[in-house]
Amino acid sequence: MRPIAVLPTAALLALIALPAPAETFTEAEIKQLALDAILENPQIVMEAAAILQERDAARAQAEAQSTMTENRDLLERDANAPVVGNPDGDVTVVEFFDYNCPYCKRAGDEVGKLLAEDGQVRVVYREWPILGEGSVFAARAALAAREQDGYAEMHEALMGARGRLDESTVLEIAEEVGLDVARLRRDMDAPEVQAHIDTSMELAQSLGFTGTPSFVIGETLAPGLIDADQMQDIVKGVREGG
Missing domain, CATH: 3.40.30.10 (Glutaredoxin)
Structure with a gap:
């Protein structure tokens, strides 16, 4: 199965649910653990998407407010x-x-x-x-x-x-x-x-x-x-x- 586009953000959410590691994991092992967690809990992907949407909306709103303030005369x-x-x-x-x-x-x-x-x-x-x-x-x-x-x-x-x-x-x-x-x-x-x-x-x-x-x-x-x-x-x- 190919990794989905939101895997980096989803991986962070997935790792929150994982027990504290007793040893240091490699990057590949962390990605695999995250992917396993996503497969077991698909809602993680939706949660990650919602976080990204909220972040994008907040950024867009801040930019719009800045535009109105800085370009009021224009x-x-x-x-x-x-x-x-x-x-x-x-x-x-x-x-x-x-x-x-x-x-x-x-x-x-x-x-x-x-x-x-x-x-x-x-x-x-x-x-x-x-x-x-x-x-x-x-x-x-x-x-x-x-x-x-x-x-x-x-x-x-x-x-x-x-x-x-x-x-x-x-x-x-x-x-x-x-x-x-x-x-x-x-x-x-x-x-x-x-x-x-x-x-x-x-x-x-x-x-x-x-x-x-x-x-x-x-x-x-x-x-x-x-x-x-x-x-x-x-x-x-x-x-x-x-």
């Missing part, structure tokens, strides 16, 4: 990130999203409800295109639209589009919202466009996000779709906490 006040709602609002909601993510489209509706209900919220958009080339093209086009003061319109149109977005559909939408498509294509290559996407990737990874949509509100990480009421509850908690 998360909430990045001059290279679009802002909607009240630019001087007292609570900031940071949303990581992808235009080809159906849950992001639903989240967009919920963000809209939150802004309609609360005039003191500001929302920072972090373009995080992780669902293929079409998503990357859409994100670059939306960010480039800032040069024509058309980000908000382009963002809403892309979020409202049905079907999967690709280069041709994105350009059609840009034309429909009144953008100069030739200029848009040039502006998509601007360094600040790539810088925004790179920053989103780095922040999302450090925060432990694995998919879109994902939110940061105060000290709260909210991976996945949340509705306007849930957002408002978190916002209220931020206000109450100062």
Whole structure:
């Protein structure tokens, strides 16, 4: 039987159950004793896996907390990130999203409800295109639209589009919202466009996000779709906490 991948950790657990040795064991003998203990008590493997999961979760949580603390200004006040709602609002909601993510489209509706209900919220958009080339093209086009003061319109149109977005559909939408498509294509290559996407990737990874949509509100990480009421509850908690 081949040793399983978690044998080193499982071996430590197994050895705890072994009697104190009367003599010094070789490394090979220790491994064999551990393997024998695992075969007799398979639950040791599950216990080892649980320990590893808890350790990984604690490490990820600590890294996410560190990212929020050290990068608060970058998360909430990045001059290279679009802002909607009240630019001087007292609570900031940071949303990581992808235009080809159906849950992001639903989240967009919920963000809209939150802004309609609360005039003191500001929302920072972090373009995080992780669902293929079409998503990357859409994100670059939306960010480039800032040069024509058309980000908000382009963002809403892309979020409202049905079907999967690709280069041709994105350009059609840009034309429909009144953008100069030739200029848009040039502006998509601007360094600040790539810088925004790179920053989103780095922040999302450090925060432990694995998919879109994902939110940061105060000290709260909210991976996945949340509705306007849930957002408002978190916002209220931020206000109450100062």
